[in-house]
Amino acid sequence: MNFSEIIKTVLKKQGNAFFYTPSFYDDSKSYLFTDSLRQIDFNYDENLSTKFSEIDSSISDGIPSYGLINYEFAYMLEERFKHFLNSTGGALFKFYLFDKNNVTVFNSNKINFDDNPNNDYSIGEFKLSATKNKYLKDIEKIKNYIAAGDTYQVNYTSSGMFDFRGSIERLILNLIFNQSGEYVAIINEFPKLIISISPELFFTVKGNIITAKPMKGTMPRGINLKTDSINKLKLLDSGKDKAENIMIVDLLRNDLGRICELDSVCVKNKFQLEKYETVYQLTSKIEGRLLAATFSEIIKNIFPCGSITGAPKIRTMEIIQELENRKRGIYTGAIGFYADNKTVFNVPIRTIELDLESGKGLIGMGGGIVWDSNPVEEYNEMLLKAEFLLNLQPLFEIIETMLLENKSIFLLEYHLKRLEETARFFLFKYDSREINSKIDEIVKNSDFSEKYKLRLKLNKWGRISLEINPLKIYCGEFRVQISDKRVNSGNKFLYFKTSNRELYDLQLKSSRKAGFYEALFLNEKNELTEGCISSLIIKKNNKYFTPPISSGILDGCYRQYFLDNNNNVFEKSIFMDDLIEADEIFLCNSVRKMVKVLFDSGE
Incomplete structure (x- = not known):
């Protein structure tokens, strides 16, 4: 089935939903729910036991279903939170039941993404719900609470509002292209559309085994292979991030201990690194053998996930309510489904609520605050969490x-x-x-x-x-010019060969039209980098020199081959004077191999 057709099916009717797992995850399956049989709503003043019994019975009967749990539903589960509840805002927990014939299960590998919608979209007027000054002051207040012994860690969040116009299918396609979260959910809650590209598992139940995988610890990705590897090691060696992670692991072990067999709860994988397009994250995997625990017992005992509250949970949630002073809604609540004899619920981070009528959008961002947190760094990390929406890269190959x-x-x-x-x-x-x-x-x-x-x-x-x-034979003169367009070594696409190379393609076309074989680029540090389709090598005093990768160049195959097979080739920054004073200048790639070129500094 085509991806755009799936999204159009979701948009047809309130209650339709698509749960997608990207195909590079092992045994990835995706689920399309259409035409629900009925809907179970939990409103703020209702008796929980009756509604929970209906859900437990449906799961026991094998009826496919999915649920949406707002963060504020936790206020119905704890007596100390009851005064936080109010009658506005609709149901806090929705559960949809489906006929088995209306649940389509896909092998994610079989979903066709080649029908890319051509329509574009725009996101504008982005505005945070809290000013930077308030955010920084609130972090200082949290640190005061930590000093007083009220809490050890607080997951403090903010939200951003924006305007959306254009193709929803294209937006969703770009989101899953740019953010490979394992737990994608597209849910029609008309007039709202929920788009959750979450990387974080809340819990999964298969047989009598319950698994949780809290996510704490974040590091931005690097711009090339070297800086990416450095950042990866930084996160793995970060005492602060590991301390945050272990706090939440201990909290979830305690939560799971209430519903699992004695001594069965254990940490299977501690401090596992997960890679996403913009960040590295630390996760730890916790497993336990359930007692005769129903879905309702699981939710009552472990919701909300400790990774998005902090520890200890009850007091920390009171601090969150005091400082955030707003509804989180579905953000940091839970989204999940029951099908194929398994229950899978995620923590909806990287999540958007989009009003289909007005085009108004809402996104949540946040992070864990501990005693040694730097307020400015935490603010910047919070903004980084919105990059998956605000800095979407166009689709490329x-x-x-x-x-x-x-x-x-x-x-x-x-x-x-x-x-x-x-x-x-x-x-x-x-x-x-x-x-x-x-x-x-x-x-x-x-x-x-x-x-x-x-x-x-x-x-x-x-x-x-x-x-x-x-292969066409080049019949022109092998002259090169200097492009009047600068490149920036901070652009990660310079280091990889992709279709995202419009600058180079346009420059090559212009240079060939002007009678040149190639054009060389300068970066922001006045270093020569490379040509449009070639690596640069110069010869001076029987030694060869080529720019280092850090200047912002592709690691050309012929360039690397030349480095590997000659002991008189060196990497160094090359400037205009070096080019002018070179004995010989070469451009190389694996198609044309090594070509001697001429450069006239007067041209």
């Missing part, structure tokens, strides 16, 4: 351009290594066997006497396309 000659791919190992590293960096699905098979087929059908340019494209969902053309 990974590209490799290779030389096929004598029925063999030149530097194939280099290309495949770079392709896989790029796929891992951007969280693209990568199937090495399928890629090698398709390349082998192309090579087998090629003419031994011909040279070809082979272009491989890989999209987010693992779709591979190959285009082969006879």
